[in-house]
Amino acid sequence: MNIRSLQRHLASVRRMKLGPSHRGFRARLELVSERSLGVGTFLWHTLDRAADQDAPLLYHLPRGGGEKDVRVFTLADLRDATERYARWFHAAGVVRGDRVGIYSGDGIANFVHFMALNSLGAIPAPVNPNMAPHIAARYLKRLEPRGVVADADRLDSLVEAAESPDGLGFTVAQEEVDAAGSAGPLPVGYPYMHGDHDPVLIAHSSGTTGLPKAPILGHRQFFAGKRPRILTMPSGVDDRNLLVFPPSHGSGLSYMMMATLTGVPTLVMEEQRGPAVAEVMRWWKPTVVIAFPITFGELAALGVEPSAASRVTTWLSTADASHEAHIRELVRLGRHRSGGKWRQGSRYIDGLASTEVGMAVFQNIHGPDTDAYKRCVGHPEPIVEEATVYDEQGKRLGPNEIGFIAVKTPTETLGYWNDPDLTHRSKHDGFWLTGDIGYYDEQGRFYQYDRVTDVIHTARGPVYSLPTEELVLKACRQAVDCVVAAAVSPTDEELSEPIAVIRLAEPCRLTSEELLSQINGALRKAGTHEVSAVVLVKGENDIPLGVTGKVLKREVRSAYEKVLLSDDDQGLDIARTRAARNSLSSRASTSDPRQDQAV
Template identity: 45%
Template sequence: MTTPDHAQANHTYPPTAAVPPAARRALFADDRLGMGNFLDRVRDVHPAPREPYLWAVPRGGTPEDAHPLSLDGITRIRDAYAAWFHAAGVAKGDPVAVYLDDGIGYFLHYLALSSLGAVPALVNGRMPAPVAADYLARMGAVGVVAESGRLTELRKAGGPGTDRLHFAVDAAAMPNERTADSRLPVLFPYPHADADPIMLCHTSGTTGAPKAATFGHRQFFLGKRERLLSFPQADEGNRLLTALPQSHSAGISYLMTATLLGLPTMVMADSDGASVRAAMRAFEPTVVAAFPQTYVDLASLDLAGWGSSKVHTWINTGDSAHEAHIRALVRYGRRPDGKGAYLPGSRFVDGLGSSEMGMALFRKVSEPESEDYGRCVGVPIDVVDEVTVLDDEGRPLAPGQPGRLGVRTPTVTPGYWNDSRRTAQSSFSGYWLTGDVVSQSEDGRIFHLDRIPDVIRTAHGNVYSLPMEEVMLSVAGVADCAVIGVTDPETGRQAPFGVVRTEDGGPEPAELLDTLNAALTAAGQPLLHGAGSTELPLGPTGKVLKRRLREDYASVLTDAITDGAGGARSKAALARSRPSAAPYEAPKSHTKTVEESA
């Protein structure tokens, strides 16, 4: 049974901690404001630092279990943690790993470690312990704070990632209040210079071992100062619900924004659709921020009567979202029309970014009336100096030609921690190479075609998986999907193969393949040579692990599939045995080579 939008929650979430307009303007004009000092800067100008503005929902908890936090409360915890780390010998420049269940803990440890001039290295709790141990070793972490279960798994994984740690502390044992004998450095909080590193966040690991992207005090704040004046404000009745992974730079960024604005914000530790929907019912947000996988889940749920009526904006970052999921969400809520009234339906702000870009650098706003899809991720935001599309030799390509995306912007990471060679290889002539394959239209819009390692290299030219997936998601019964390259027995190269997660009670791939290929043909896209059904494996940040799918299905077109084969392959349907599967023909504008990069 659903609960009406106007139902009263057990908590109240008044905007009593809202930062007044005059204080926001003072912060906006503060040239020294940055990612390393925003907590203390806003406390200096805030008239009500004791009023809560964050409500943190724990892992497995409900909104009724949410813990309220104020500026003063966060500062007390920050100082208690910092004193513990200081006593453990943590000093300026030391990387310390934070490996937790998702949620507010990452933000609190980030504040504590950066206040010492140390470098918090946020490790997603979904990262397997052996991978995390290797990552800690490559990063040179001096210590780790984690839940006891993860500490046990790290010790089992062994290796230099754990052998060289100076300390490994159970997060539950960390003090929330300073004791009488606890000490902080004489100079506290540490006064960050512009170039000082303030955080390490790992890449998704979907194309290889996760890399540690560095974030700087000024660099990471660039492009975000404008939120002080332009982001939905608390005194206008706004509330933010964030289901972003708080171990990711985006999670920290939006909690920084909430802190600078005093914006009532519910912080989720669980990001699945059912948990987020329950939080929406209790919190009635106007803005929801999440990664694409949360929106995949929400799009499959009925949100009417679950706190969706006041949502005016959905914010997506990381990978761009799919049209089918955007359309399912923007039909809820209401949007200001700029004249004091509201229009039915909400808007979806899609931002293509990566850890290395420092923030989402491409922005596209979709509303119920929007038709501009086809993997369009919009245009660069103001902080971007220049965008280019390059071929494999570094030459700029004409509009419509697919190639490597390069950006020039001051928000780009200073580099990969302890990996100067990879840092040097990730740029070309001043452009940061994002690892994406895109094309650019005559009017400057960017269309996202693929990640470089996921390009399908057929005997007839390159095939790009993302536009194919957009079409497949429009087919009834398809909840989610991924297109990968598998060995083509006829050419020895690759052929497109679809891995489909159907809706509950939906058809098997054998029944869907003809329909999928008919939709692809109508859209001018290449055909699938087969389709299989399985749960899509996800990385720590919720991205589909296509490399694992390529391993699982590598020989699916060459192996004999029998009814008794079992596993995912027993559910595969092969287009090569079907008259309706026409030979693949690559679009002429999409045949340039884009080789895999390191």
């Protein structure tokens, strides 16, 4: 909808009786029609139009806390906190264009720092508090920040890991900033009014391929996909969100921004584990649950009480696409409106996104009766101008041809901080290469088969890990999570074989041998490559995750890459196929014993 259409629509609704909503449909229409609305200005435009500035808006649940530990923030509270932080940063010498790192576990503090730094024209660079201090120090030094604010314990670890504070600018504890009060002046011209291409955030990627990358998000670019959602996000008087994204992540900041714009009460969690979310759902009774796929996978596999999900109408996921087995479990819960009545079953909005494009660029909406699975990520979002697939030579491919997925969208990052080479290599012919392998069908629906770095190259050809994981999870409903990854082939060390690393729900009496037989039976039936081994793990941290919740397949590969080359399982619960065991025996009988001893 363009601005002129919105203005005509606005004129018509002023003559209508408006339905109930937290912010009011008229106020939301006025916000959407405001051309200068963007990431850097959303707070001020909302304050201009909101009549409910003292109504509870954001509810913050600290890690490990319960219902009695929730802190409540109104729009007025957010305004005051933003101004207080802005005064502190201004006194510390922060000016337009400066980068400031934020390394805090406090979800609301991340959001307030984000708004305060933008109100000065500075660029916030929040870091997930789960990022290891030595990686955080390397990442932040690369940004050449004016300074870093961190929780006291994290600040000590960060400075120690950096070996010296040099390169981090000023270093200050979050507690000190909070205790500073609201003294001191604000700069002339406060708040800073951003231009379309001004940077408003340096986000970080999950680090699935190494040191997290640093994409720059802009005032207009980062907001482009959010503008229409001001009208489409559920915002009835009975709606309440449960936000489980990391509050330091671009997606977490995005949905706190959307809550501010629409006025929908939103509980912000610092904990992303499924059991913790299930417990909070009992007393918060959300209508919309917003989380990464790993959280939804745990909810589905470990179970959530139907009564806790009784008011859920929407499960909203982004980042990697979700697994069919998990989606089917969740859409059975909750409710939807049909024929004027509430009926059983909810919808699951599955969005494939990346930090670099600032939002989901493909969307697939599932319900109790839908069937668009098999790694289908749906159609491109309306904001996407065009999506396509390229081969390795940069040639466009047709329907059902597997290649590199690319999108042309105004939400594309302004580039990687201080890395023009990486920015250049991520583009082709005006399209952004998402890093995904997949295809599209005759109906224009896209399918994600793998990340480029995770394709398994076997003697029989490429094996795509994501469709294989789908089949494994459907064959083993007791699995909380599954990672299919490459292990070195015992017959040719230049090639690989797929193995499955699986975490089962407790209690589960399946052995690795039983599971291997069950899984490969399903893979044979589907006509796909079998896995050569199954590795059972039990702990929540035994399948390594990046700081944004994505599985670190490079670490899985590193941990288990030699599992088919040796039968020394080092206490792990591993089952291998007969062919893999025969290859092991053959390898052992022909190997040089002195080499074995050396290894």
